[in-house]
Structures are given as C-alpha cells and as structure tokens.
Amino acid sequence: MQPREPNTIFVGKKPTMNYVLAVLTQINNGSNSVTVKARGRAISRAVDVAQVLTKRFATDVKVQGISINTEQVKSTMTGGMSNVSSIEIKLGK
C-alpha cells in the first residue's frame, strides 16, 4: 500500500494489542519516538493503541503530538477517488 517508514506503525484491522506490542518492541529496540498512523475506521483503534500503551504498558511514554488529515484513496470498486480521514499520533519518551 505505502512505503514503510522508520518508526511508524500503521494501524489496521488486527486486534489492538498487536499494535501495542509492535510499538513497545520499537521502543525497546531503542527508538525514542514512534508514530502511530491510521485511516478511516481504524482511527479509533489507533487512539486505543496510544491509550493502552501510555496508561498501562509504558507510562513513561507520552503522546507528543496528534495531527489529522484527509487522504485521497482510489476505490478498488469504482476506480474513482474518495477522501478518507487519517490520524498520526506521535508517541515518545
């Protein structure tokens, strides 16, 4: 779908804990900050990931910034373009 960016976790349809562990792994491997991204309905899950992580598993990690945006996505059904909201949550120590 998109190029892999360093220190970025793209949240999709898997269970929340999968992404929490992915972020924890990056932090334990020495990253000072990790960005959690999501689009569309997965936005709620990205917020869950950030909250579960900072409240329960890594209380020294804080939300450093949140931004929202609109991305253009090509529909696989009709071939037309449609807008989808996205979120980026920057987490760091």
Added chain:
Amino acid sequence: MQPREPNTIFVGKKPTMNYVLAVLTQINNGSNSVTVKARGRAISRAVDVAQVLTKRFATDVKVQGISINTEQVKSTMTGGMSNVSSIEIKLGK
C-alpha cells in the same frame, strides 16, 4: 448521558453531515471555537467531521488542538467498569 457543555458537539452514531451542520450552526451563531468530542468507535467520525468542515465548508476554521484520553464507562450489561478511548478536537477561527 452527560451535562451539555457550551460550544461542544458530542459525535455519536448519526451521519457525519449532521454533526458538520451542528458545528457550522454554532460558528454562525457567533462562537469563535467549538469542541468536537467522541468516544470509542465514533472517534473516526469525529475526525471526519473536523476534516469535512475545515476542508470543504468552512476553510477559515482550523483545527486548534487535539487531545485523546481514556474514560471509565459503566457497562449496562454487566454493571462493571470498562475503559473507552475518547477524543476532543478543538476547532476555531
């Protein structure tokens, strides 16, 4: 559910445009800023509301701040407490 706060729109399960119009109405009635709040799965819709409003209907309105949090909610089924993520998006001119 909760006390009505001035200049706050609580996003739930209605169509996105309902909330976009609610925010527009508040702004046209003289509010300089409106806060859009949502919990759980409605978080994605709250982001949609902010994006549709600022990109399409009121381009002079900007996202001024976003915060995420965890709220305790009492389950109507079991009576137990559970955690739910929430978002607050502050929109203003």
